[in-house]
Amino acid sequence: MLFRLAPGSAVSNLSRVPHATPETRAALKEQFGLDKSRGEQYVIYLKQLAHGNLGISFANSQPVRENLRTAILNTLPMVALGTLFAIIFGTLTGVIAAWRRGTALESGTVTSALAFYSMPTHWLGLMLVILFTGILPTGGMSDEFLIDPSWWTHFKDVLSHMILPSLTLGLVLFGEYTLIVRSAMLETLGEDYILTARAKGLRPWAIVRKHALRNALLPIATLVALSLGYIVAGAILVETVFSWPGVGRAVYDAVLARDYPMLQGAFLFLTVSVVFFNLLADLLYFKLDPRITE
């Protein structure tokens, strides 16, 4: 993951400041350790990483860890709200679509899920902006003109700013999850034990809940966990539309500013989050499926 370390044009960009004398350049290079070879830089980076130091941002000279922490803390609640929405409604509609297969209800749900799944994320965001201008705040994370707000007002303010970005993310994911849950449920509903349960005279809802959904949860959990790792990365589009100061925005700004330490930090975080959610999915397996006991 750290191949990104080859800094390329980092220095040239830094010193593109007008009136930069060769001395300033050299001083800057030395300050950021860019006068050393790439190999040396890499070793230093790894050493520092082991100590939990992600380096200093080229752009604003703040420690990358601090920059990143603020960004992550901004992104997480927004993403969590959207994902929660998507998981709850996606599972619900997915189950219903699979259960009522071949009915108008199914084609309705599947069509709407596909439609949301097909929309470009940022475009859906813009549509929501058009629809809700004047009703909900459409940009930023909080109202900057609030003077010394109480904790509760601030909370309400941030929450109202959060609704639209979360909804955008939630709707796109909702489409995806509905489709995932539906196909997983369809597969389980074709199993013989469903037929057995049916033959025993169990009520359909009980079969769906206890027999089908329980077994369908395994593939669902994997796919959802996999997608969770990418949400943070995907939030970049939503964050651009709504000027939300999160991780995605940070990556984007860091690219434009050639802020390599910041980029490395952000990538490290994104990759670790993907791996972490994979691990989480594997651990969830034990919980969901008592047959797995290794």
Place this chain on the structure above:
Amino acid sequence: MSVVVHEPGAVSDPLPVRSRGGFIWRTIRHRPSAAIGALLLGLIILCALLAPWIAPYGLHEQVGPPFGPPSRAHPLGLDDGGIDMVTLLMWGLRISLIVGFAATLVSMLIGGTVGLVAGYFGGKTDGILMRITDYFLVIPDVPLMIVVAAIWGPSLFHIIIVIGILLWTGTARVIRAQVKSVRERVYVKRARALGAGHGRIILRHVLPQVAPLLIANTVLTIAVAVFDETALAFLGLGDPSRISLGKVIENAFQRAAISSGAWWAIVPPGVLVALLILSCSLIGQSLEDALNPRLRVAHLSARTFRLRPLVGRDKAAV
């Protein structure tokens, strides 16, 4: 044992080819969603192909005021430069489709090859190739695309390559799994016993068997590639000299189409992208469903259950 020696591939040759083409055609005919998708995709491609002839105005021709509202002469209004939206959309569609198809081709070539080779040879080759795939799989692709596009500089070719080299992982894994099962089938073993080389077995015997899956995957990848192009363009990393649908959305967003109330500059391009992705998803999904016999029976779906209380009309499916 008879002494008749024939070319290993010669006998099985015409069969897979016919069934492959037939499979797609059958799916499109029998599944309404696939038919709708194919129709939609066909219309979109036709529009894009015919743009130079049927576009009502010139691509760089200013025909009215900036953000002119829809009128009889301009059914979708004008953009920020006073260019007719219908014209713009047709030309944008071309670029978006080129990026989508070309990037998909790149990713299919890589993913298909990796999947075939890893699945067929197995063992150490499989191990190494799959580790590489895993490595690419954990990289969050949108941020990496942004980084690469920003560093290489915005050009159509770079965007195609970037999207292509990041999308192949899924294909590689799906194909590999399928190849692993095909490899063990009797006719492949027979071909090997008859002395067919690896290259011949892969191309003549394995590839035709995984081809439908590869095609289903290709169609789904086109949708992702088109989406990625739109995303990159929206972040200002698209080719500035080429107008794609993503570029049209970005332009409208940057030039404050929303605060000017010019919804016509921003809604249609998005709808078009959504339709394009939708048509590809419909086709790809139906092909995949058709390939998965387990989906054919559902013991508890409301209608099927009412109509046929036991297994299914199609006994072969069980």
